[in-house]
Amino acid sequence: MTKQLQAKVLVLGTxxxxxxxxxxxxxxxxxxxxxxxxxxxxGASGTFLALFRxxxxxxxxxxxxxxxxxxxxxxxxxxxxxxxxHLKNVATxxxxxxxxxxxxxxxxxxxxxxxxxxxxxxxxxxSLCNGxxxxxxxxxxxxxxxxxxxxxxxxxxxxxxxxxxxxxxLIGKLISCxxxxxxxxxxxxxxxxxxxxxxxxxxxxxxAATRVTHTTSLRTxxxxxxxxxxxxxxxxxxxxxxxxxxxxxxxxxxxxxxGRSFSKALHFKADRPWMKIAGFYNETMTGPGSCIRIAxxxxxNDPTERTEATSPLKEPLSGEARLASFxxxxxxxxxxxxxxxxxxxxxxPALADLHDKLASFMExxxxxxxxxxxxx
Numbered sequence: 001m002t003k004q005l006q007a008k009v010l011v012l013g014t015x016x017x018x019x020x021x022x023x024x025x026x027x028x029x030x031x032x033x034x035x036x037x038x039x040x041x042x043g044a045s046g047t048f049l050a051l052f053r054x055x056x057x058x059x060x061x062x063x064x065x066x067x068x069x070x071x072x073x074x075x076x077x078x079x080x081x082x083x084x085x086h087l088k089n090v091a092t093x094x095x096x097x098x099x100x101x102x103x104x105x106x107x108x109x110x111x112x113x114x115x116x117x118x119x120x121x122x123x124x125x126x127s128l129c130n131g132x133x134x135x136x137x138x139x140x141x142x143x144x145x146x147x148x149x150x151x152x153x154x155x156x157x158x159x160x161x162x163x164x165x166x167x168x169x170l171i172g173k174l175i176s177c178x179x180x181x182x183x184x185x186x187x188x189x190x191x192x193x194x195x196x197x198x199x200x201x202x203x204x205x206x207x208a209a210t211r212v213t214h215t216t217s218l219r220t221x222x223x224x225x226x227x228x229x230x231x232x233x234x235x236x237x238x239x240x241x242x243x244x245x246x247x248x249x250x251x252x253x254x255x256x257x258x259g260r261s262f263s264k265a266l267h268f269k270a271d272r273p274w275m276k277i278a279g280f281y282n283e284t285m286t287g288p289g290s291c292i293r294i295a296x297x298x299x300x301n302d303p304t305e306r307t308e309a310t311s312p313l314k315e316p317l318s319g320e321a322r323l324a325s326f327x328x329x330x331x332x333x334x335x336x337x338x339x340x341x342x343x344x345x346x347x348x349p350a351l352a353d354l355h356d357k358l359a360s361f362m363e364x365x366x367x368x369x370x371x372x373x374x375x376x
Contacts, residue, residue: 009037016069016072065102106126211224244276253292259285
């Protein structure tokens with residue numbers, strides 16, 4: 001077995017990295033199932049997911065390649081009123097945490113409404129990745145060029161009634177080609193600028209009278225079950241977000257923090273124990289007197305943040321929430337983000353060559369591409 005096939009791979013993305021026939025399958029076929037650790041989560045911000053797993057202690061240095069993906073869900077989040085400035089601060093902190101010696105690959109997907117041009121979320125990640133020495137690959141650009149060259153429309157590239165995912169088989173082909181070029185990509189060479197000690201978690205399970213454990217193919221997680229009027233007292237810090245399970249979670253979190261009061265929607269139509277993470281759309285500092293209350297309705301006097309992939313249910317809800325942990329930084333992320341420094345290493349030239357290679361691959365396999373695009 002070659003050194004390339006023995007390489008260890010970590011995937012921290014969204015549903016785009018989980019769909020059958022797409023990223024997940026292509027990486028497993030190339031590296032072998034035992035060499036690929038995929039802890040992606042659908043319907044969640046990949047930026048917050050990667051940061052939270054870093055805080056939990058995932059050792060990025062034990063992998064040769066780390067794949068990241070977050071743009072699509074953050075484009076929806078931004079449309080729902082999320083603060084791009086706060087998201088940029090969190091992304092900046094994440095990229096500043098990543099240790100050197102690893103090849104990081106950011107998969108630049110997009111939602112259907114954001115197909116024809118780079119929106120602020122894509123521009124932000126691309127700029128930060130280039131500055132931090134991460135390899136940003138724009139599948140959006142590749143597919144825009146391909147569709148213009150061959151007369152395809154935007155709708156041809158996405159499955160029917162799905163505005164969040166390129167056709168998985170199409171992406172799977174491109175990832176297979178990408179895998180052969182991975183040794184030519186840059187490893188991150190600059191040291192991490194933010195240490196794991198700058199973060200901490202608050203385990204919520206001891207505060208619950210009842211607990212439940214859910215298991216999926218990706219993770220086993222225990223949750224505390226909290227019901228209406230339960231009040232959680234957060235520790236003092238910058239509250240970034242939390243882990244929760246969607247099964248039987250039909251509630252709002254009423255958050256009272258320093259200078260902020262808002263509701264967070266947590267209700268889904270789910271029949272599986274899907275595990276989620278949620279990040280807050282704005283910087284949320286907790287202090288003495290802060291509290292987070294479980295409720296069956298949103299507070300009419302406060303703004304409400306929609307959690308990614310929330311499915312509105314008829315209110316009032318059951319008022320039950322299954323929560324595991326809160327994630328904090330010890331100081332505001334707006335302050336931590338100031339530690340970010342642009343690396344001397346320029347990754348764009350090599351990525352231009354990769355872009356050309358992927359474009360040529362699509363032309364060389366045009367018949368296969370056309371067959372995939374012909375399927376709804």
